[in-house]
Structure formats: C-alpha cells, structure tokens
Amino acid sequence: GDSVTQMEGPVTLSEEAFLTINCTYTATGYPSLFWYVQYPGEGLQLLLKATKADDKGSNKGFEATYRKETTSFHLEKGSVQVSDSAVYFCALSAEYGNKLVFGAGTILRVKS
Amino acid sequence: DAGVIQSPRHEVTEMGQEVTLRCKPISGHDYLFWYRQTMMRGLELLIYFNNNVPIDDSGMPEDRFSAKMPNASFSTLKIQPSEPRDSAVYFCASSWSSGDGQPQHFGDGTRLSIL
Numbered sequence A: 001g002d003s004v005t006q007m008e009g010p011v012t013l014s015e016e017a018f019l020t021i022n023c024t025y026t027a028t029g030y031p032s033l034f035w036y037v038q039y040p041g042e043g044l045q046l047l048l049k050a051t052k053a054d055d056k057g058s059n060k061g062f063e064a065t066y067r068k069e070t071t072s073f074h075l076e077k078g079s080v081q082v083s084d085s086a087v088y089f090c091a092l093s094a095e096y097g098n099k100l101v102f103g104a105g106t107i108l109r110v111k112s
Numbered sequence B: 001d002a003g004v005i006q007s008p009r010h011e012v013t014e015m016g017q018e019v020t021l022r023c024k025p026i027s028g029h030d031y032l033f034w035y036r037q038t039m040m041r042g043l044e045l046l047i048y049f050n051n052n053v054p055i056d057d058s059g060m061p062e063d064r065f066s067a068k069m070p071n072a073s074f075s076t077l078k079i080q081p082s083e084p085r086d087s088a089v090y091f092c093a094s095s096w097s098s099g100d101g102q103p104q105h106f107g108d109g110t111r112l113s114i115l
Helices: none
Strands: A003-006 A011-014 A018-021 A025-026 A033-038 A044-050 A057-059 A060-063 A075-077 A087-094 A100-102 A106-111 B003-007 B012-013 B021-025 B032-036 B040-051 B054-058 B065-071 B074-079 B088-097 B111-112
Touching: A003 A087, A003 A100, A003 B003, A018 A057, A018 A106, A025 A033, A025 A087, A033 A060, A044 A060, A060 B088, B003 B032, B003 B088, B012 B021, B021 B088, B040 B065, B040 B074, B074 B088
Parallel strands: A011 A106, B012 B111
Antiparallel strands: A003 A025, A018 A075, A033 A044, A033 A087, A044 A057, A057 A060, A060 A075, A087 A100, A087 A106, B003 B021, B021 B074, B032 B040, B032 B088, B040 B054, B065 B074, B088 B111
16 A cells, blocks of 8 residues: 655754755555644644655745655755754655555754 | 634543544535544544545544544544543644645644543
C-alpha cells in the first residue's frame, strides 16, 4: 500500500542554518504531496503542496519539489529561525477518498 | 473564515466514564476525518466521512469507540467506557473533494486524559 518515509529526528540546527528534511514515498498512481507543520499545542497546518511531477511547492521560505524519478519530496529552507521549531509531516494523497497517508513526523529544533 | 472547531480543548475524566468529542468542519467541506495522536503510535486515522456517511472506520480501535455525523456541520467521537490507554490528542480535519491536491484542514485538537 501507499506509504511515506521521513528522516528520523530530532533535527537540531543553529539559527540561519540550511534545513533539509528528507521524504520518500511509495504509491500507486500519481498522488499529490504535502508538507504539514505542527507547532506545540496546535493542530497540523498545511505548509506547502505539489500536485504533479516537477512541481515545486513553496511557502514561508520553505520549498519542496515533487521528484517522480526518485519518489521524493524533500523539504528545504535556506535559513531557519527559532520560530521554525516544530514537527514537520510529509504526506501523500491516497488514490481514493481524500485520505492522506502521513509520515511519522520529524521534530525540528532551532537554537539561537 | 472560521477553521475546524473542536471542543472541548482539554478533557480529564476517570476511567469508565463516557467521553464525547465534538467537531464542526469548515462550511462547504464534504469530507471529515478523525485522527488520534500519541507519542508511541504517532498520527492515526480513526474514521472518515463523505457527505455525512462513514466511508472507512477500519482505524477505530475497538467497539468502545463510535463516531457519528448527523449533519454537514457537526460530528462526534464517543468513547464508552473510557480507559487510560485512550489518553491522546484527538484531531478532527475536513476537506473539499473538488480537484486535485485538496488539503485537509485540522482543528486544534482535544487533549484527552483518562485517569
């Protein structure tokens, strides 16, 4: 079945460092891909998405490119801030029913 | 625009009591999802509805859990009787079916503690 694998955390970075969180997927068909972010005590918020191969999603300085050949959707940011500390989830849309398949989540901690 | 609204935000109750969690989806959304999040098991999909009809409840842990959606603007998740292992954060999410890549919109969750 469909699945999403994310790099394990926690990832600890200093402020202004470059961020990469790896995400690879297995799916039938052509899913849409998403990154969600969860701040402490809150629900998941959509960060960015891409709906077809080679699409790049971007938001708040974060970017991810839908790579069909490597079945990947890695999240990147050029310069992280303390306020980016959160849990990041990669997800794909299942073939039917608007379901999302989530990865396990990656904790990001940014130190000042 | 109002997002997904869940109530209560926090619930503390004793083992054996009935617990009811409530969710109001975003107006116009025709899918509604209930999730459970714990440190040990991560984010689990419990059940989801389309146009108020349950489509897949394979994630509901056992018969103590039940969910209803009597109309397009309201859903409940009930646990009866509750047990300490049900302690978790429960999220409701909604989405719109039209077009590709429709995201789910999450509420802020209900933090449930069963003593």
